[in-house]
Amino acid sequence: MLNALSPIGVMDAGLGGYTVVRELQKILPCEDIIYLGEGKYQPYGNRSREEILHLTRQSLSFLRDQSVKVVAVACNTISTLIDAYQPDFDFRIFSIVxxxxxxxxxxxxxxxxxxxxxxxxxxxxxxxxxxxxxxxxxxxxxxxxxxxxxxxxxxxxxxxxxxxxxxxxxxxxxxxxxxxxxxxxxxxxxxxxxxxxxxxxxxxxxxxxAASQARMVKAYLKRENALRPNGQGTLSICTTSDTKVYRRMASFVGLKNIESIRLVPAPTPLEK
The missing domain is CATH 3.40.50.1860 (Rossmann fold)
Incomplete structure (x- = not known):
């Protein structure tokens, strides 16, 4: 059973997923959100299938360790491969594609x-x-x-x-x-x-x-009786890239209630 008080995870190959966070904050203001922007190896869209899956599984494992109840994969590139990595995780993952x-x-x-x-x-x-x-x-x-x-x-x-x-x-x-x-x-x-x-x-x-994906997340949590019932949700931003850029762009996009912006270890690259 999902824990209603657990955070929603959002991940992207960079900061583009801020647009999904913005939509989630509009319709789910009570929810805590953990954002992971894996910007070190961006753009994922120029990488091979094997590289993308190798990096993605590590990012999803990071969010799993944060005890997220669901994950919205805000990256279209990563979402195209959802069938390959969803079975590896016991939480629901939503494709933006x-x-x-x-x-x-x-x-x-x-x-x-x-x-x-x-x-x-x-x-x-x-x-x-x-x-x-x-x-x-x-x-x-x-x-x-x-x-x-x-x-x-x-x-x-x-x-x-x-x-x-x-x-x-x-x-x-x-x-x-x-x-x-x-x-x-x-x-x-x-x-x-x-x-x-x-x-x-x-x-x-x-x-x-982004707006449609946010609605999908809300509908699922409602069905599972896993919506956080009250309170003001916070946003924790994690990035493998430049925290200054992520802070500036968070302000530009209009994200709210930012609790922290911190640098986290990047995934290990695929050995060739």
Missing amino acids: QAGADDVIALKLSEVGVLSTMFTAKTGQYVQLIRAGLPETKVYSKGCPWLARIIEDGDLDQKRINAELKDTLGVLVAAHPHLESLVLGCTHFPLIIDNIKKLYPQFTRFINP
Whole structure:
């Protein structure tokens, strides 16, 4: 039986998962949250399947040691491999890719673009999950090799961000000039949504899976009678990267009730 007083775990390959924490704090203000941003080996989207699984299992083990009751995997890249690591852990793990696909299905879109990391695009997970619910929907995926890394640096360099968008999303737009809906298939990307809107105003609908994932977590905890009944939840931020950047970006995103921001040991790399 789940302990209602245990914290919710959120993990990402970096600080993009702050967007999920923000949504969780909106709808579950009583819950304590432990965030793990594994930024040392970011971007995961440029790594192999074996490397991603090796690093991910260590991060999930860290959260297990914090006695979390559930984990929201805020990284789309990591979420594409959930079937490979969920059996290794006795707590429920939520995929943000599934959340994003569910949003598209609920909207009954006839076509949609998906902007993601390279690995997420190559897996074809969004295409498979969306078409499982909407077989006729056209899904156009485009991977960005460096956009998440640029955002992870924390300075939101506008020239670098716009250049990467033009090299990636620009290609998708050129191929499908009438496309109006776009899935933000990496939790870093909502942080630069204004850049996308200015460069490509044709997009009038953005699907941010973070909100849907937060609702999935809440619904599950409610079913399991594991919602923290009262009190003001706190946020503990752990990172394997730069605590100063994580502190600055937490303020930028608007995270609340931060109890601590601390550096924790990074996973050991996969031996080759």
